[in-house]
Amino acid sequence: MLTAVSKFRNKSGLASTTRVMPFFLSTSATATATPLCPPPSPYPSPHFRLPSPPRRGLAFLAASAPQRDLFPTPRQAMASLATSTAAAAAAEVTHLSQRDAADIDEQLMGPLGFSVDQLMELAGLSVATAVAEVYKLSEHTRVLIICGPGNNGGDGLVAARHLYHFGYKPFVCYPKRTAKPLYSGLVTQLESLAIPFVPVEDLPQDLSGQYDIVIDAMFGFSFHGTPRPPFDDLIQMLVSLSVVGDSAKRPPIVSVDIPSGWHVEEGDVSGGGIKPDMLVSLTAPKLCAKKFTGPHHFLGGRFVPPPISSKYGLELPPYPGTSMCVRIGKVPSVDISSLRENYISPELLENQVMPNPFDQFRTWFDEAVTAGLREPNAMALTTVNKAGKPSSRMVLLKGVDKQGFVWYTNYGSQKAHDLSENSNAALLFYWNEMNRQVILPTACATG
Ligand SMILES: NC(=O)C1=CN([C@@H]2O[C@H](COP(=O)(O)OP(=O)(O)OC[C@H]3O[C@@H](n4cnc5c(N)ncnc54)[C@H](OP(=O)(O)O)[C@@H]3O)[C@@H](O)[C@H]2O)[C@H](O)CC1
């Protein structure tokens, strides 16, 4: 029997300690082969249910389906904040003419000292990270990248390499290869990764069965006129793909910089062009992007120096943190029931955990810190008032030892008030990235 401790601060700032009543620890981690938690069902229960308390003491759960709606990770919260901030700024984003896009390119690679390889690498990396942000590896693995003869095609080749390293399985269709060292080098890099190059004639007319994502890297801002073979047929293939009604049943189309075949400024003039699900604009969106109606519009190419921004009066959203891409435009409304993740962590058996739950907690906590998780000491504290009404909030663990878990609050807080009326409380640590959570149902007492 051990004790959890909470320290309370009074309003004058003086800390006093709250002794938490004893709680029981499971010391029965015997060598049975019973999983502590079964593999989760991929289908969430239609009913909201509070987790049933574990047998006694600390419960260590691995690979368990998290209660996402109740408990977003700090990273998710950050991402959604960045997303909504960017969406608010979307109205202000500058759209470039074809001429300005080409001018900017020339200046970057002239007086501003960039090389095309460098810019292409950053552009392709942006595309790969944007794709990975929207289309999770757990549900989209096979990526077909159709590359054109120019730099847009080069971006596609670079993206293919990064997607490979992110764990995707890329396939490249590159029918008109450009005989320059930059492009042949990119091809060699992909060949060294055994990424298949698929001839146009080997592509199935209906791409839905073989690929989970199709990346259109055929033409960018230098496209003009109407598409010539073999790109005319390839574009038609993507057009037929996008008319399949149910977007969940076909691979999404991701266009790099410009939906290929669209007029760079006017957009899909005939109305019979590609309708991409996602557009990754590079440097700044081109005028045609105003006609993009798909759910995901991202900006990539995080390399614009101030002389370019000021010369062209560029209004662009800030990139969050170290990200290579940022969402612009409307944030799509999410079908909450479709949010699920496949958990592939190994099961956790009773005979794999330490006999002393505090030792096990400390090991997992240290692993969470070492893994670089943000605020691994954040925990949900649930208290219950005398009327039996529960309330939860996030608090920070300030210490742990064999006497218990320590956090701070002041006497005036609701949690302190609840605890003074009712000593029942629960703590929950949730380390999403490690597929782990620790639950402590316990009784607290001030001291
Ligand atoms: N600063 C940036 O944002 C950067 C963007 N990058 C990417 O580069 C493209 C622009 O690349 P560019 O090489 O200038 O142009 P395209 O990729 O659009 O393609 C030009 C080739 O396409 C041929 N073409 C043009 N029209 C047609 C057509 N109707 N049918 C068939 N082929 C066509 C063209 O041949 P031509 O003989 O007609 O001249 C070229 O071979 C930009 O959009 C970004 O994706 C950089 O990677 C980094 C910097």
Ligand SMILES: [K+]
């Ligand atoms: K494109």
